[in-house]
Amino acid sequence: MLRIHGIPRSRAFRCIWAAEEAGLPYEVVPIGFAPGFKLERAVAINPNNKIPALEDGDLVLFESLAINLHIAKKAGAPLMPAGDDASRVLQWTLWTATEAEPHVMRWSYNAYLKPEAERVAAEAAAGKEALDARLAVLEKELAQRPFLVGEGFTIADLNLASVLYGSWMNGYDYGPFPKVKAWLDACLTRPAALRARRQREG
Ligand SMILES: N[C@@H](CCC(=O)N[C@@H](CS)C(=O)NCC(=O)O)C(=O)O
Structure with a gap:
């Protein structure tokens, strides 16, 4: 099960969409914003203290677009083509x-x-x-x-x-x-x- 840390009204949206396209099971661990665009609490698994972050078993990733490449790789073609x-x-x-x-x-x-x-x-x-x-x-x-x-x-x-x-x-x-x-x-x-x-x- 993919665990996407973040909220849909953030860059986590990108990863939620990727998980939906991939058809992989996922859950959203909601970490959101306080006024002024600061996180309401620390993102313990992301050294940048930002959302999103992904947990996939032992693998922990940050950077929304890298997370999406990982999700697509798991799904394979056509979402992630070969060659x-x-x-x-x-x-x-x-x-x-x-x-x-x-x-x-x-x-x-x-x-x-x-x-x-x-x-x-x-x-x-x-x-x-x-x-x-x-x-x-x-x-x-x-x-x-x-x-x-x-x-x-x-x-x-x-x-x-x-x-x-x-x-x-x-x-x-x-x-x-x-x-x-x-x-x-x-x-x-x-x-x-x-x-x-x-x-x-x-
Ligand atoms: N390049 C990063 C940017 C992450 C980022 O800036 N996330 C924002 C939310 S969309 C954030 O966590 N902001 C909180 C803060 O800077 O305190 C990515 O694409 O994942």
Whole structure:
């Protein structure tokens, strides 16, 4: 049994969605936020004191996207393909962490996450400008194939779509990127995504 430490209204959402896609049994060990985005208690199994963390028997992991690669590996293909496509999954997951997440978070904090008085419009605009440059790359890739790797949905799609989820829900303008928008719509309305979203959105 996978034990996902965190709450659905956090990056643990990504791992809950992955467990749902994998069809593996899991439980959520709820550790959440106090006001100001600080954890209400220490996450004893994560040296970074952050959520999510995963327990899978003796294995303990942190980093949401690494946790998802582990869950997908357990499930195997098609969620985690073999051969060169496994390397492509890794490429897109690292791209998500380094090229997409910092910019989408810069926009998100300053567009809807922080209390209104603390938001800085120029920061939101800078995040959007940087993210748009990456979305332009993604738009070209998705003109060549329906998903990031091969012809079907993999954990690479889940990792990127789950990082973009908050922006998709909160009014980011995906208009200039119709292929990205269609891909995000398809990923985030999959039955497993809807089951995970129900836990988060109520
Ligand atoms: N890169 C980490 C980031 C984890 C992270 O920042 N989690 C947030 C919640 S979504 C957290 O625990 N924040 C609490 C804090 O910083 O005190 C991952 O993807 O797992």
